[in-house]
Amino acid sequence: MTTQPAAAPRPAAPLTIGGTPLDKRLVTAVHELAARVVTRLTERIPVYASLPAEQLRGDITAIAVRGIRGFAQVLRTGEPPTAAQLELMNRSAARRAQEHIPLDAVVGAYFLGAHECLDQVLADAAPGDLADVLAAQKLLLRYLNAVTESVFAGYIAESQAALGERQSARQALLSALLDGGPVQQAAERAGMRLPERYWVVSVAAAPHPDEHAPGVDPGIAAGRKLRRMRAELDRQAHGEALSALSPDGGIALVPAVPATATGTARPPAPADAGFARLAGLVRDMARACGAELTAAAVAAAPQEAAGAASLATRVRQVAEGCGRGPGLYRLDDVLLEYQLTLPSPARDRLAALLRPLEGRTDLLETLRTFLACGLDRRRTAERLHIHPNTVDYRLRRTSALTGLNAAHGPDLPRLQAALAAYGAWFSPCSTPATDPR
Template sequence: MTDTKSARIYFGGVPVDRHLSVRIRELAASVVTELSAQLSAYASLPEEELRGDITQTTRTCIRLFTHMLRTGEPPAHGQLRELRESAGQRADEGVPLEALIDAYHLGAEVCVDRVIATVEPGDLPAILTVQRLLLRYLRTIISEVSAGYLEARLAAIHEEQDARRAMLSALLTASPAEIAARRAAVRLPASYAVISLEIAPHPDELNPAVDALVAARRKLRRIRTELEGGAPAVVLHGLSPDGGLVLVPLDDAVGARPTENLAERSWGALSSLVGQLGRAARAEITGGVVPARPDAVAPAARLATEICQIARVSGRPAGIYQLGDVAFDYQLTRPGPARDYLASRLQPLANRPDLLETLRVFLACGLDRRRAAGRLHVHPNTVDYRVRKASALTGLDPTSSGDLPMIHAAFTAHAADAGGLN
C-alpha cells in the first residue's frame, strides 16, 4: 500500500525504505557475496577490497535508494561522487565496464528479492511504484558510474600512450630507452622489426560526397585497433592516415646488420600482419622492414623508409619488403651522376606521357604486346607504334637484350626522381 498523506511506500504495512535501512549492513554483505560468486571480475579482487571499498560503496547505494524511496527524488550529482570515484578505481584495476554495470544491477536484484518477500496481496500498486523508482535510480547512478569509469580509463589510456610515445621517441633519437621502457611498463626486446608504412587512401577519402578527414580518421583508428589487439607483445607506433613507423618486438635475436634477413617465421608473421592491416584499413599498404637492436632503431627506421619508398616508386604491389627484395633498385636510386644519367635516358618522353606509360606497361607485361594492349585498353598495333616511337626518341630498344637492362634501370632512376628519393 501507499500512504498518500506522507507519500511513503509500504510493503506488508512497513515502509519499504525502513525494510532497507534497518538491514543495510546485512544486505550489503549479501550483495558482495553474490558479486564474488557470480561475476568473475569481482571474484578475482582481493578479499580486503571486497570487504572494504566495495562493501562501503554498496552500503552507500542502498542508503541513496532508501532516501529516494522516502522523497521520490533521485540522488543529486553531489551525492554520487563516492560512486563515481569507486568506478574510477574499478577502471584502474581493470574491471570491465560491463562487469561494473552488471554489478549494480545484480545488487539491485539481491535487495529487491529480500524485500519483495514482505509484500501482501494489496501491495501491487506499491510494487509498481518501487519498480518505477528503481529504474529511475539505476538510470541515474549507471550514468554517473559510467562517466566516472570512462574518465579514469581515458586518463589511463592517455598516460599509457604518452609513455609509449616517449619510448618510441627515445628509440628513434638513439637515446637510452631503458628508462622510457620502464615508465611505459614495456619490456625492451632483444630486437625489433622496424617497419615503415605507406597507406593508400580509402575510397571514401577520394569521394567528394564524404568528409575525407573523417574517412581518414576512421581508417587510422581501424589500423591502430588491429595493431594493438592483434599482436602478442606491445607494438610501438607513430602513424598518420598516410603512414608512419611501427616497431614490432621480435623473438629472434637479429638486427646486428641492416642487411640481415628476418627468420622465416618472423617474416611470415610480419607479412600476415601487414595484410591484416590492409584489410582493416580497406586500403593498400606498402611497407619496408629492417631488423634492428634497440640501440640501432634510428638508422633502421631511415633505411626502412627508403625501402618502402623504393617499393612504391618501382611499382611493386602492396605488401612488405626487405632490403634484399629491392637491393638492385636501392642501389640504382642512390643520388649521384649515374642516377641522373639513367633518368635522363627517358627525358625525350617527358612531353609524351602516352609513350612513357606504354613503354612501362610493355615492360611490366614481359614484352607481350597483347597483354600490354589489354591493360592499356588499346589495339596491339597501337602498342607496337608507341614502342617504336619511344625507341626512336630515346635510342633504346626494349626488344634488344643489350638495351633492356638499361631501360629497366632508367625507369627505376626516373621513378626515384619523380618520387622524391634522395
C-alpha cells in the same frame, strides 16, 4: 556531467509492506544486506571473486552500504539521488577503472545490489500491497537510471584519461627509439618491456577506392582506412607494436618473435620465418583497410631502430621507384636497384634517361604502375583509375620522349634501372654527385 532524471512524484504516504516503511526495511538491515550483496558479487561476477579480501571487506562493502542507504532515501522521499550521492558513485567508478575492473562488471554490481534490495523490501508483500510494490519498482528504475549515467560518466572519463596518458607514453617511447636516444626510461614510463629485436617497417598506403568515389568524403574514407590498418597491426603483432601511421603510411615497430620448431627435422631460420610472418601481417593489414600497401622491413635491436627506420624507408622508396608492386621487401629483394641509387656517374647517366619526363608525373606514375602490374595495361588502368586507352597513350608518350619502350624486352631492365636511379636523384634522402644533364 551527469544529468539527473526528472523527480518522481513525492509519495503521499510512506511506501509500506505489511505496515513497515520500505526505507526502514533497508536501513535496519543495511550491514547484513551489504554483506549479502558482496557475497553475491563474488559468486556471480567473476572479477569480484579475484579481488583481495581486504578490498571486499573494506571499499566494496562500503560502496554497497552507501548504495543501500541511497536507495532507502529514494524510497523515503520519492526523489532521485542527490548530486552529492551521484558524485560519490562517479568517483567510485573512476577508481574501478583505475583498477581495470571491466565496466560491465561495475554496472552489473549496481544492478545486482538493487535486486537484492528489492528482494529485501518485497519479501513479505501481499496482494493488498500491489500499489506500493509498483511504486517501489518505478523508483528503483529511476534510481538505476541516475546511477548508471553517473557510473558510465566516471568510468569512461577515467579510462580516456588513462588511455591518453598511455598513448602519450608510448609515443614518447617511439620517438626515443626513432631519434636514437636513451629508451629504457621511456619504456618504463610506458609500462613496456622492450623486445630483443624489432622489425622496423616503413609503410606506404595507396588510396582506398572510396577516397576517389563521387559523393564520398575522402577524409572520412582515409580515416576509416587508417583505423582498420592500425587495428589489424595491433591485433596480430606479437607483443606491443609501436606505430606512427597516417592515411598515407608511416613507420611501425613490430616485436620480432623467433621462429619455433614445428616438428620438422630442420625448422626454417628465424629471420626468414619472422619475415614471412611479417609479410603475412602486411597482407592482412592491406586486406583489412582495403588499400594496397608497399612496405620494407629491417630487423634491429631497439638501440639500432633509428638507423633501421632510415634504411627501411630507403628500401621502400627504391622498391616503389623501380616499379615493384605492393608487398613487403627487404634490402636483399632490391640489392641491385638499391646499389643503382647510390651516388656515382653511372647512376646520374641512368637518371638522365628519364630526364625528358621531368614534370610529367602522370607519365612517370603510369610507367611505374605498369611495371608493378607485370606489364598488364588493364590492371594498371584499374589501379590508376583511368581508361586502358589512356594507359596506352601515356606509354607511347613515354617511349617517344625517352626512346625506351616498357613493352620491349631489351628495354625493360634499362627502364627499371633508370627508374631506380631517377627516384634516387629526386629523393630528399639522396645527394647527387653531378647534374644528370
